[in-house]
Amino acid sequence: MNKKLSHSELLAIVKSVPMLTPSANQLLQLTAQEDHDLADVVNLVKTDAKLTARVLKVVNSAAFGLLSNITSIDRAISYLGERIIVSIAIGDSAGKLFDKELAGYEATGGDLWRHDLRTAIAAREVASQSGADISPDLAFTAGLLHDIGKALISDYLLGTAPDAIQMIRSDESVDYLTAEVAMVGFDHTQAGYELAKIWQLPEALVEVIRYHHQPSQAGEANRALVYAVHLGDNIAMLSGFGTGADSMQYPLDPGYGNYLSLTPIDLENIILTVDSEFSKLQESLTANGEE
Ligand SMILES: [Fe+2]
Ligand SMILES: [Fe+2]
Structure with missing residues (x-):
């Protein structure tokens, strides 16, 4: 059995993670506001020369196959759209965390980013097709960070996966969150929550990180968004x-139907869209990582 972390040990781990860049942080604050527009995003990106250069590099990468180069940041941002700008900023700012090899989950480097x-x-598609009052772009950002x-x-979970799976198999009230707590004292939503507070993320993102496996516990104001990411997470795992x-060791809360109006055909369409969008985005964002 692994050693359980105390709360202060968890906080020390969280505090050792670098802060987001100021522009990434401001971008997350801005895009969580209902009344922002793309011009606000443009103005913010312009304050960060490194981010501006990255955005131009992505838009002019082979993935988009443009006939002539885009040299204006305004045009680049309106061409790429908010979600790609946010992905670039988060990837630049916290890429090390996303690319980390999740050995404790027996996953390889890059699996977390792809998931x-x-x-x-998926969360963005769910939000836009569900008829709920959820910003699709905010659902996308929340999905990236969940x-x-x-x-x-x-x-700290290294070597615990076989025991965790054994616990889940022998007791149906146990899911992977419960197993994480049994192994190291905290589950990944609690650890993420502490980081989200230190990074001073907007409340909507904090709630998604904390409750994406227990969406009914999220505050009323953000519950539909948390359900959208909950469903998006399950769609990603299912595919x-x-x-x-x-993977798939967490229950799906059927209560999403109270917040998101989706037919089985809508869900099938979302799964297909996720496949095609993923290849496109993956390719374009890889250009971001090239030096
Ligand atoms: Fe999770
Ligand atoms: Fe997940």
């Missing part, structure tokens, strides 16, 4: 993009 990206795309806590506790040992 988060698929969850983000499992960040796994990068924090993975090392074979989990993060290793814990």
Whole structure:
């Protein structure tokens, strides 16, 4: 049995994670506001020369196959759209966390980013097709960040996956969150929550990170958004993009139907869209990582 972390040990781990860049942080604050527009995003990106250069590099990458280069940041941002700008900023700012090899989950480097990206795309589709009053772009950002806590506790879970799966098999009231608590004292939503507070993320994102496996416990104001990410997370896992040992080891809360109006055909369409959007986004964002 692994050693359980105390709360102060967990906080020390969380505090050792670098802060987001100021522009990434401001971008998350801005895009969580209902009344922002793309011009606000443009103005913010312009304050960060490195981010501006990255955005131009992505828009002019082979993935988009433009006939002539885009040299204006305004045009680049309106061409790419908010969700890609946010992905670039988060990837630049916290790429090390997302690329981390989640050995404690028996997952390889890059699995967390791929799972988060698929969850983000699915959550965005769920939000826009569900008829609920949820910003699709905010659902995307929330999907990207939802499992960040796994990068924090993975090392401490090393070697625990077989025992965790055994616990779940022998007691149907146990899911992977309960197993994480039994192994290291905290689950990945609690660890992510502590980081979200230190990063001073907007409340909506904090709630998604904390309650994406227990959406009914989220505050009323953000509950529909949390359900959208909950469903997006399950769609990502169902399509074979989990993060290793814990994939599909969490219950799906059928209460999403109270917040999101989706027919089985809508869900099928969302699954298809996730596949095609994922390849497109994955390719374009890889240009972001090239030096
Ligand atoms: Fe999770
Ligand atoms: Fe997840």
